[in-house]
Amino acid sequence: MARELLKGNVAIAEAALRAGVEAYFGYPITPQTELLEHLALRMPELGRVFLQAESEIAAINMVYGSACTGTRTMTSSSGPGISLMQEGMSYIAGSEVPAVIVDVMRGGPGLGNILPSQGDYFQVTRSAGHGDYHPIVLAPASVQEAIDFTMLAFDLAEKYRHLVIVAADGMIGQMMxxxxxxxxxxxxxxxPDWALTGADERPKRVISSIYMSAEAAERFNLKVQARLKEIRRNEQRSTEYETDDARLLVVGYGSAGRIAHSAVVAAREKGLKVGLFRPQTLYPFPEASLSKIISRIQGCLVVEMNAGQMIEDVQLVAAGQVPVRFYGRMGGVVPVPEEVLAAIEQAYDSMSELSLAAPA
Amino acid sequence: MQEEFVCAGFGGQGVLFAGQALAYAAMDAGRSVTWIPSYGPEMRGGTAYCVTVISDQIIGSPVVRQPSAALIFNIPSFDKFEPLVAPGGILAYNTSLISQTSQRIDITQVPVPATDLATMLGDARMTNMVLLGAMLTAHPILPLQAVEDALRDHLLAKRPERLENNRLALAQGAEFVRQMQAEAV
Structure with a gap:
């Protein structure tokens, strides 16, 4: 199929459609509204379900109900709406039903603004609701990845009977x-053989996230943890650029990752030995690949469109072996490659001073 | 080589369309390209704009602080973007609606009565194509034919009856700049 000029939000919607999404429930919010609009047009054309709910809370619980029937289901929103969905997301995880959620992140906290941000990293990677679990989180850095990861999201959701979040941001959503x-x-x-489809000619099935006894709840939690362990083993994804001889490693995902890529290209042109590591899965964090690179570099610079959230995951992997510096912009400010380059040069200089000062 | 075009004006002046025409033409020419609109609060008052980045490399940021080229359709956009054009860059602006002039000597200026020229063609909505034709003549990074083909194959694929007007408007902008260049010699 030929390449087309596609807007991120529309591309995600169309990819979901082609992945076979059968039901969408959502509520409009900038900067993801074109996603909902595209599905409002296309789902009825194909005889599938599109429903604009009265709120994000209603939408996520409709997703929960629909997913319980084994129907391929999704929703999408942005920060404030994702916050409203937390309870439902936890119930979905606690019920082991597959669902896909797209978060086109915007500036926060609070109502914030509608501009691009990566401020929801903690929210989507750490729990996405109460209880003890992590959703799988995919972070596209281009419109093509937004398409590919949306397709992948449905595969992973069904393979692991788990919640999958595609974490994009306003820039990926709005750009063509x-x-x-x-x-x-x-x-x-x-x-699937767990789905609630009506028990006319078979024993009844029950889907619930309630476990009255501590022992039963712990057994369930152990099962979830075993699944997360399998996900961590199988699903870490990342890309690298010029990491072989790098002394400084820039780490960034999504929009910040692609902007950092330009800055790394410019740093290389200046003769600096700098590489880029771009996580494509935020959970599981690609610690295996990152750990290998960290063992042979002298320093890290984490670049994010927030106050420093993924940096905690990088620090866990670095475990004090190398200094981890940070450059970030907040509130919807998108960093340009020139300012990331300046941060690279600063980090590079301080790293050289460190290694000069270190005993031979 | 990377070029960053900002197209800015009132909603309804076709600024997003002009940026997309450029983006499609560049894509069909095999270049890397991104297009991003202003979608924030700024589009609710005075200036709607988009940025089209065209490059031979992977494009990191679709957002730029100092565009290398600007197509400016109204006064608020002129005030906002005239100071931001990168040194050595190019500023094409619609003198039908903009009475100011730029004092900058470090950029190329292309003043074009785009709305008047479009009105003479019988359709003020063609202002965007007049200014784009002028820009691509003063700064020929893509042939006008590439834009015409992009309109035919993408943006106006379902409205072929509008092609001719757009083509005439592109040509009108180009002709205005050629005359301006001839007079300057």
């Missing part, structure tokens, strides 16, 4: 870029 859409996938012909 050449990208290629995959062909339309066939819809599932039969429902």
């Amino acid at each position: 870029e050449p990208a290629e859409l995959p062909p339309m996938r066939p819809l599932p012909t039969k429902r």
